[in-house]
Amino acid sequence: MLIIDCPHCGPREEAEFACGGEAHIARPLAENNITDAEFADYLFLRDNPKGLFLERWRHTAGCRRWFNVARDTVTHEIVEIYPMGALPKSKPAASAFKKSWRRQSPAEKAASPKTTSAKTGSAKASASKGRIR
Template sequence: MLLIDCPHCGPRSETEFSYGGEAHIARPLDPAALSDAEWADYVFLRDNPKGLIRERWMHAHGCRRWFNVARDTVTYEILTVYPMGAEPPDLPERRYP
């Protein structure tokens, strides 16, 4: 089980949070102008790295606020937590065979 450090409430069990998907995905400015293939790419295609990923989480059973998490998908280690709208911190990429 993950221990997520909510920036507003402090460390809590992952069972209190809702996963919001990959962070820093910009919504298209004019969705109606996209082809079906482009819209499908936006909705469904996400990175699935082995290593560092930046994700959105919401403290559903707490303050109900959204924030970003940089996490290693291999070790599940949470490297940092940072606010929504903030630039992602510069972290070294982790490479796995």
């Protein structure tokens, strides 16, 4: 049995958790248009790699909180556990994040807010750095 170290409750057996699938899937914003085919890719395509994979997990029998796990799908070794909304910090997990085809997908690009005026230009620049004022 896999032991998962919940960041809020500590180490617990896998039976206490539910896997929520692939992590870091950006949801396209309503004001950004993408084609039906591109939206279908966002909605239905999921990776199932052999090797390191970034997943969302929920501690259903404990604190009920969500968190991310970088796990090797062959050995089930957990490389890193990190909070929702954060990016992986370990070198292998960060590399897996950057290599994902999703980083270049139209849905990922459509998840960024578009700005239309010069006044909001600074907000766009800050958003690209991960901060919104």
